[in-house]
Amino acid sequence: MKEIRIFAPGTVANVACGFDVMGFALDSPGDEMVLRTIPEKTVRITKVDGFNLPLEAAKNVAGVALLSLLNEVKEMVGFEVEIYKKIKPGSGIGSSAASSAGAVVAANKLLGEPFSKTDLARFAMEGERLASGTAHADNVAPAIFGGFTLVRSYQPLDIISIDTPDELYATVIHPQIEVKTSDAREILKRNVLLKDAIRQWGNVGGLVAGLMKSDYNLISRSLEDAIVEPIRSILIPAFQEVKLKSKEAGALGGGISGSGPSIFMLSRGEETAQRVKSIMAEIYDKVGIDYDIHLSKVNKEGVKVVNGR
Amino acid sequence: MKEIRIFAPGTVANVACGFDVMGFALDSPGDEMVLRTIPEKTVRITKVDGFNLPLEAAKNVAGVALLSLLNEVKEMVGFEVEIYKKIKPGSGIGSSAASSAGAVVAANKLLGEPFSKTDLARFAMEGERLASGTAHADNVAPAIFGGFTLVRSYQPLDIISIDTPDELYATVIHPQIEVKTSDAREILKRNVLLKDAIRQWGNVGGLVAGLMKSDYNLISRSLEDAIVEPIRSILIPAFQEVKLKSKEAGALGGGISGSGPSIFMLSRGEETAQRVKSIMAEIYDKVGIDYDIHLSKVNKEGVKVVNGR
The missing domain is CATH 3.30.70.890 (GHMP kinase, C-terminal domain)
Structure with missing residues (x-):
């Protein structure tokens, strides 16, 4: 696979009593992102649609998450990224987490899935660090794992999928x-x-x-x-x-x-x-x-x- | 049924992180108790074997729990109680809770089970109040419900059974x-x-x-x-x-x-x-x-x- 288009969901973190540990993913709203592999170890954000966000990879949460992932990839590969953003930044439903999580899940698919979901959460957390100053996982975890998640621990990072009722x-x-x-x-x-x-x-x-x-x-x-x-x-x-x-x-x-x-x-x-x-x-x-x-x-x-x- | 002999298990409360809310029941050690219905609204403790505990109902945790239960019974009925105690008082494995829980579960069986398990926990908690000064439920809950329990809330009392793995x-x-x-x-x-x-x-x-x-x-x-x-x-x-x-x-x-x-x-x-x-x-x-x-x-x-x- 050379190109992939993904949907990255909004997420609700904390969930009342579950402050700093629980979260769940939504079906809408969500962003779409297109990633393409390129033969250079770099991240190029070529388009941000919907909101005015930085194109410079080191200043964009998706860029930072991808750079963190590329740090653990040996091959000479990088990514070109288009972001079609629908989740308003600052809305409290994981706008930055959607970009970070979407980027690393897409990248992992393009690379043949060398990384676990917990690895991906670790990379995406670097996007969260850029966005809010702390590398929290309570939005990226449900964005990556789906359903309800529990971040039991940060050191080591331990994310638990919690079954979600159907209705x-x-x-x-x-x-x-x-x-x-x-x-x-x-x-x-x-x-x-x-x-x-x-x-x-x-x-x-x-x-x-x-x-x-x-x-x-x-x-x-x-x-x-x-x-x-x-x-x-x-x-x-x-x-x-x-x-x-x-x-x-x-x-x-x-x-x-x-x-x-x-x-x-x-x-x-x-x-x-x-x-x-x-x-x-x-x-x-x-x-x-x-x-x-x-x-x-x-x-x-x-x-x-x-x-x- | 006029007479019943029951086994009342020791319990482990708190369970590390679950301070004040979690507990589980043991298969041993445990007490045995014999209860008989009597046609007076009173509790008579006729025997305590194993340890030197009060025979006066109002000073005995099983007695107090049973009196609390009888408060909600309309019929003219009471209980004669024999306690064969094997769990050492003060051992930290719910010695008082075993007596209180055993007494009210046995009484409920003799009366044809008019009370829910949560009701029984509420009565048994009065025994805990006598024993330790606070009407906590983290030992009586697993003694009554079995397995692992979570006391989600005290007001109202909300006890949740948690499935227990087989091994x-x-x-x-x-x-x-x-x-x-x-x-x-x-x-x-x-x-x-x-x-x-x-x-x-x-x-x-x-x-x-x-x-x-x-x-x-x-x-x-x-x-x-x-x-x-x-x-x-x-x-x-x-x-x-x-x-x-x-x-x-x-x-x-x-x-x-x-x-x-x-x-x-x-x-x-x-x-x-x-x-x-x-x-x-x-x-x-x-x-x-x-x-x-x-x-x-x-x-x-x-x-x-x-x-x-």
Whole structure:
């Protein structure tokens, strides 16, 4: 294969109680990317469509991720990259992770898959380091593995695929305000109460068990964040109302997507997710803040090949 | 049924990363108890064999648990109780929980099972309140539900059964020193670092996933406690050596059983668990502290009926 076109999904990181460890992939929105092998050990970004992002490889998250991958390739090979970006940067649904993850999954296919998914996550994390200052994996992991993922540990990197129930849909609203990941991180406290932490790990255990048992009620009960949401949600207008009314409309639960400002809600079945979408839109129409809104089944595959030749 | 004899198992609470939320049941050691219905709304403990424990119902954990259950029974009925105690009080393998859990499971059988397992845990927790000052559920839950359990939440009480792999064995050593639950609790810090808490809930997610997938390697990687063990293990002689050498002998991992002083290690298969047993014994022989040592398959049933009539 000399050329490949892939779809790289948006992702929701943190997932309420799963702060810094859990995430899941969406079916939409997502970027498309075209990669071609070239006979030089370099990365050339020839096109970025949709948003104004750097073409210089060392300043582009996809470029950085690919350079990190090429560091571990012996052959004289490199990549030409076109990025068709649909996920807005700064939306809180893993825009940079989609580019990084999409790039390395595509590159790995072109090279005959020499790398494991965990290797690919390690390369893609270098893109995240460029984007946010920390090489976190909670968006790149679900983008690469698909479905729900748990980043159990960073040293060594240990990413666990968590089975995803069949009828799980996400509704994500992105209010057009800016919350920088670095700011969202700075307002967190360095210390937390042991009792809150215990509640949180009880919920993480419950969420993992609920997903693996397809127990939607348990998933719902476990979607609670005693630690981060109470602090970060003050940055997001109408957060509590969106959450409360979505749950009244039948959503299982939800929270802040990544470091915000997007809010995600999970529902059992598309019909409920549609109702949640209407309610979210109604609330933000009333508040008078522009928004994008997405409804998507949880994507079990992660990055998908569109075509290759 | 007028009379029932049950086996009430010892249990290991906390399970490394799962502080205050996880636990599992043993096949041995365990107590036996005989309960008989009587036509008065009272609890009479007629015999305690093995250890010197109060016969007065209000001062005996089994008595307190049964009185709590009787509070929710309309019929004019009560229980006569004989306790054949084999689990040493203060050993850190749920001695009080076995009595409380055994009593209420037996009573429920005698009454035709009007109560759910979660109800029974709620009653048994009153026994724990008498024993340790807090109505914790991390021992009574596995004693009642069997296998591994997760206490996701206390308000409301939400206990989740976690599937248990078939080949999981526990080795537990009980050094003959005293560590009071209340002391073990007091030395804990009220605050923990957010980064340690994140590591802990990553491991809790990993442990739940590992158990449910029968992924012994993942179980092993997840059996890590970044928060409580570093503090409490200083109360237990040779703790680090026991843990290190047990893992060298093939154990998956382990930690402090409950609030100590017992140490548990989990192994895949009985043969490895036997090796771990020898090594634990050897270390404590060298240190010169007396000990009891137990090897048991993880008990998937919890309290078992021995016979009834």
